[in-house]
Amino acid sequence: MGTVTMLAEGSIGARRTSRQAFLFPGAALFLGQATDQRLHRHRAFEVAIPLEGHMRIETARAPGIGPEAGVLAPLEHHRVIATGRTAFLWVDPETRAARALAQVRPSVDGKGHERLVSLLREMDRSEPTHDEAWALLDLWRSIWLDGLPQLPRLDRRVSEVVDLIDSAPVPLANRYEAADQVALSPSRFSALFTQQVGMPLRKYLLWRRLLFGIRRLGNGASVTSAAVEAGFADGAHFSRVFRATFGCKPSSLANMRVVASEAHPISPRPRPS
Template sequence: MRKQTRSISNLNSQGLNSQIWAGEVGIEIGFAFFIGQSGENRSHAHWAHQCIVRLDQPFTIISGETQLQANAIFVPAGIEHRLIATRHLSLFFDPTSTLANALCEHLKDAQSIQALPPRIADFFQTLLHSESSIQNLYQNCLGFFKHHRVIKKRDPRLPLILQTIRQEVGTSYSKRKELAQQIALSDSRFSHWFREQTGMPLRSYRKWLRLIVALEMILNGSSAINAAHAAGFSDQAHFSRSFLAMFGVSPQSLLPHLQRRT
């Protein structure tokens, strides 16, 4: 991985970001992947760890004033970035998941953008040729990381809180004080505890879950407006703004050209 001095306009003039988004996607709560052709995208930050692997040319990540070129790279959740690439594989890991915890145990610093260790990049390359279901891909990844290192145990109270939050997506949800009472913490202490455990604020995580639920519904054939309302967005425009902020591309530009793997 190295710092690049070429301007963004030069990168775009080479056609690296002039294509539409098109490819295959698999998604469920906790894990998702995209494989295919990249298109235009603006600077964005999503609440999932992302591992990106080249399919042909090396790609470039732009984060702030830094441009990094690599064959395989890790982008932590919440880090603003833009991707300049042709065809690539992206894997997304919910930071609260066991799989994300296992992945981060293999990295020097899970809080910064970095090149993936060759062993992990090679493993992800093998997934490119797999026709497995999204659930089997998740299990393959989990088995790989568990095999190579013992995973740290998390606070046993976290699964209880995550279960409550996920069950409430699209409905009236518990107030922070009510969640705190479930695990005998004060309101203020709960906010710090949740961020320590997950790496993100409660409000951001809830929005991320709503976005994933809406995205799943659209990929399953629902209209954008029905999916937005079912996931708890005030309207379709609210959903579109959130989607653009977290993925750097509008749902209208991305979703029509995707095929879903179940």
Template sequence: MTRNPPSHPAIGSASLFLWHGRALVVGPGIDSIPHAHFAAQITVALERPFRVRLDAGSPWISTQAAIFAPNQMHQLDCGGAMLAHLFVDSPQCRQAISSVCDAGYCQGPEFSEVMAALQTARQSRLDIDAAERAAKRWLDCAVPQAVEPAALDPRISAALAWIGDHPGETVTGESLAVQAHLSESRFTHLFRQQTGLPLSRYLLWSRLLWAVEAVAGGEDLTAAAHIAGFADLAHMSRTFRGTFGVVPSELRKMTIAFKREGQ
């Protein structure tokens, strides 16, 4: 599903593709202060190299690609270059990803189809399904040891459907476990095993999806925060920045596409 902000961005502006546990951002790079966030970040240049360092005291490194582990401090100096960032939030990636300031995965021939898709996204002409395939292939190239979760158990599928049908509502492991006819401990273990995310993180990504959908539909950020079940705009801003390293006001500058479970 794709939604555009009221003022459609021009070709070459930023695009956001969002799923549970993953996000792909393509657009002009934004210079950052040293920061860290919960999701792993995989970045590649779409034209000229950018600079990166892991903290304010480290030397700058010029590179075409970089990988940042979850909670790893890092800083980008983009110089206006077009970049693509893949954010991944999963136990598998947290175990597999190490920070690499000068990553070489983009030099392999298998990355060429990913780069072609990213260049299409750069022109705001990539649909959500093609973006999802490109993101999976990108992760395979950059972190081949990251294992995808198995096919979903029907009880977990039913829980995901219930969550998706009740945006902004308070959800607990206990209430979902009752619906699945499982103990809470068994349900939360199975949920993490099946989805690749702890229930709390999945619910956080659900709120981010609902907020993005609300903004894409024309709501202001405060209304979007309440629709998505955040306590207030400050709570949503902290969560958004903690996941992606940018504030949610950046959404107003993006073409947005998102996908819920089962779509």
């Protein structure tokens, strides 16, 4: 876990960092002015909330004019045209939160949403830590996904593997390697992991590798070197996964403050005794 600052000299203004991204396994939060307004698509659910100015979302179904918030389904061709700064949340479609998002209305009203927007604006004017960003994502979940049950107390075997994955100097290669650590069959352990953590083990491992590669890029590694160290076949493979996840190239992280956590943000949940 840590901050990877990919900023050109002079890119931080007196009032706030130009653009910020907070990356976790299964989710990413972006704050700033959207720069790529071309029609595109990606695998994640996307939530967009204008922090200032106006926002218009165009999709193949119909254009949307100035919503308070928009929810875009995975693989939906779209573009977000914003005149001011905007908050974007990407959620992996195989997580519990994404399955719940599929049931959410495309805009949210009320005091809870107003509080969320106010906190997003405060974050946009500062340089939040990983924990502060995760706390806001947790608030976002509680406002939008009210009634979503909390995940259960971690099974000791899942906790051991999560700790192993998060502390490993390089990402584990596959679910077989993870399941072997607790003497369970890959299929049985994968089912237990999904139930407990809220996303499939194979997807968690992929996010872990992706975030590892992003951190290596932030430390000065080339795309090819970062990709191979993270367990991808080559730089092209890493770039394809990145684009499929976020709808843009790894180079989009240039001149941006990036806070990337390779650990799953499960700390608020009770750990096994």
